[in-house]
Amino acid sequence: MEMRTGPLVRKYQNRDWYCTGESSVELFVTDSKDLWFDMADKDITEFATHRAGFIIFVFGDVNSFVVIPAKDLEAHISEHDGPVSETGNFHFHLERNSFRELPHWNLQPYAQNLQLIDAATRRI
Secondary structure (H helix, E strand, C coil), X not given: CHHHHCCEXXXXXXXXXXXXXXXCCEEEEEECCCCEEEEEHHHHHHHXXXXXXXXXXXXXXXXXXXXXXXXXXXXXXXXXCCCCCXXXXXXXXXXXXXXXXXXXXXXXXXXXXXXXXXXXXXXX
């Protein structure tokens, strides 16, 4: 990842939020061997305000992941099947090429697509 973005710095001590040294790219990296994720609604909303904010879901192996622009995830949240948890988190379960909660959203274009980060970096 750092080969694409340059050195990454953890933005908050207790969160999986990283940024490049000059803070032009913001990354939220979450991983799960069980292919189940939860993410706070406030994190999604805040990430979507960044010009180059991305959420990277790692599927139990560093070579299996999707790179999703936070704005894309926020746009699909309205389709989320089921309520936000009492802690304010959305739950996402990977099934084939989509999340169970967002069955009509094909994640294949985001699979291992680090070029999305490259393109956003060039626009900044």
